[in-house]
Amino acid sequence: MQYGPHLIQIWRLARKYLLVRYKNSVLGIFWSLLNPLILFLIFSFIFGQAFPNVPNYRLFALSGILLWNFFPGTTLQLIQVWPDNAPLLRSYPIHPLVFSLAALVSSLSHFFLILIPFTLLMASLGWSPALPALALLPGIFLLALFTLGLGLFLGALNVFFRDVALLWNTLIPALFYFTPVVYPPELVPAHLRSVLWFNPLAWFILPLRGALAEGQWPTQDQWTGMVVLALGSCFAGSLFFTRLRRYFIAFL
Amino acid sequence: MEARTLLSFQDVQFSYLIPAGQATSFKEAVHEALRGRYFIKKPVLKGITFSLQQGERVGIVGRNGSGKTTLLRLACGIALPEHGLIRRLGTLAPVLSLGAGLEPELSGLENILLLYALAGGDPKMEKEVMHSVVEFSELSEQVLKMQVKRYSSGMMARLSFGVAMALNPDLLVVDEALAVGDAGFQQKCYAAIQEFCSMGGSLLLVSHAAEEVQRMCHRVLWLEEGELKADGPALAVLKQYQNALGL
Numbered sequence: 001m002q003y004g005p006h007l008i009q010i011w012r013l014a015r016k017y018l019l020v021r022y023k024n025s026v027l028g029i030f031w032s033l034l035n036p037l038i039l040f041l042i043f044s045f046i047f048g049q050a051f052p053n054v055p056n057y058r059l060f061a062l063s064g065i066l067l068w069n070f071f072p073g074t075t076l077q078l079i080q081v082w083p084d085n086a087p088l089l090r091s092y093p094i095h096p097l098v099f100s101l102a103a104l105v106s107s108l109s110h111f112f113l114i115l116i117p118f119t120l121l122m123a124s125l126g127w128s129p130a131l132p133a134l135a136l137l138p139g140i141f142l143l144a145l146f147t148l149g150l151g152l153f154l155g156a157l158n159v160f161f162r163d164v165a166l167l168w169n170t171l172i173p174a175l176f177y178f179t180p181v182v183y184p185p186e187l188v189p190a191h192l193r194s195v196l197w198f199n200p201l202a203w204f205i206l207p208l209r210g211a212l213a214e215g216q217w218p219t220q221d222q223w224t225g226m227v228v229l230a231l232g233s234c235f236a237g238s239l240f241f242t243r244l245r246r247y248f249i250a251f252l
Numbered sequence: 253m254e255a256r257t258l259l260s261f262q263d264v265q266f267s268y269l270i271p272a273g274q275a276t277s278f279k280e281a282v283h284e285a286l287r288g289r290y291f292i293k294k295p296v297l298k299g300i301t302f303s304l305q306q307g308e309r310v311g312i313v314g315r316n317g318s319g320k321t322t323l324l325r326l327a328c329g330i331a332l333p334e335h336g337l338i339r340r341l342g343t344l345a346p347v348l349s350l351g352a353g354l355e356p357e358l359s360g361l362e363n364i365l366l367l368y369a370l371a372g373g374d375p376k377m378e379k380e381v382m383h384s385v386v387e388f389s390e391l392s393e394q395v396l397k398m399q400v401k402r403y404s405s406g407m408m409a410r411l412s413f414g415v416a417m418a419l420n421p422d423l424l425v426v427d428e429a430l431a432v433g434d435a436g437f438q439q440k441c442y443a444a445i446q447e448f449c450s451m452g453g454s455l456l457l458v459s460h461a462a463e464e465v466q467r468m469c470h471r472v473l474w475l476e477e478g479e480l481k482a483d484g485p486a487l488a489v490l491k492q493y494q495n496a497l498g499l
Contacts, residue, residue: 009370088353089354090348091346092372160291
């Protein structure tokens with residue numbers, strides 16, 4: 001099997017997604033800054049004084065929101081990517097994974113693009129760059145793999161039951177509050193705290209925020225957790241997708 | 253030169269999964285799903301066996317819903333067979349719907365590259381392809397730099413078909429897609445297909461227009477309810493088919 005044509009397909013599609021995303025809007029890419037920015041303003045105004053144990057809550061909330069922001073948009077895109085491209089999938093022999101990978105590549109580029117203005121904002125809140133922030137590169141890559149696996153699973157289901165996309169849309173806010181993004185995990189009563197760790201996103205957000213905002217390298221256990229979750233999700237997701245793929249065509 | 257087999261179907265079977273559709277309430281739907289009866293299989297193609305040699309021009313006829321388009325999708329690798337074996341050799345260009353895959357927000361030129369990549373073209377040939385599509389489409393430079401959303405459907409068809417021809421395929425797979433576009437463009441497409449065939453290219457064509465099939469193809473497959481009812485010289489099979497339709 002040759003990968004050359006697939007790679008060029010992924011590249012051309014990802015480029016298209018990035019180009020088209022804000023093509024007809026006046027503010028363009030600033031729209032994607034607005035959403036996390038508003039979330040940040042809400043939390044820094046309302047809860048700015050609520051967590052005396054967190055030394056710099058604004059920075060804490062901002063870096064959490066920045067990391068969180070990758071997940072909901074990317075999953076929604078992955079869930080919808082096959083129905084959205086149904087005419088293509090019905091008329092050209094393109095592997096469905098090409099669309100998922102293109103969506104992932106464009107999401108990742110987008111993430112790093114908005115990282116630039118956000119680091120400026122973080123700097124204004126007293127953040128100074130430190131070496132452990134580099135952990136973000138492999139960290140986000142692992143988070144992307146985890147998201148891809150989940151997206152393949154939910155996306156394959158969504159081909160048959162379009163309820164999945166709608167359901168996921170309503171679940172995302174709940175997931176946001178269930179993940180320690182804008183509050184420290186210590187806030188949760190000790191006897192309930194272990195429940196937090198059933199949420200795979202906590203395994204990514206906490207160590208990566210530590211690396212980005214607090215200058216702490218993730219521990220070896222944290223790396224292991226992220227790698228296991230990323231590979232496990234990818235494996236399960238692609239297995240599920242492969243089993244269902246042959247029935248897609250009648251539902252697209 | 254010995255003719256190569258470009259495409260062969262061996263006892264190919266294909267079914268669609270469709271919702272059983274008996275549930276009338278959410279509760280019943282959940283019950284059906286839990287018993288694994290939410291979906292049922294609807295066979296579309298049964299035991300299809302044929303092969304297509306290099307240089308052959310094969311038409312497919314049959315009533316609506318007889319499985320023609322599904323057969324083309326299987327031939328292109330867009331759908332995967334449930335049973336049986338499909339072999340392909342050489343380059344294949346699908347022309348199943350003209351206009352699919354074009355991005356309305358991008359320019360015609362950018363869309364040529366996008367469509368060429370999506371059709372599985374060789375990235376090294378992009379320059380030549382660009383040139384030949386521009387030439388084939390007969391669209392002016394000004395139009396090609398315009399966003400495709402401002403194109404008419406005929407103009408989009410010109411781009412799509414141009415890309416398919418620029419793939420330089422061994423086998424062209426065409427589904428009644430040429431119905432869009434003005435008469436001049438349709439004629440140009442058929443002329444291009446004929447020239448392609450006279451250069452030794454092979455064709456697999458679905459069409460409801462018997463004259464078209466008779467003009468383009470020398471062999472015809474007749475599909476009836478997912479089964480291959482006849483496979484033979486164009487004239488004879490078309491006659492059988494038209495008799496069966498009561499024409």
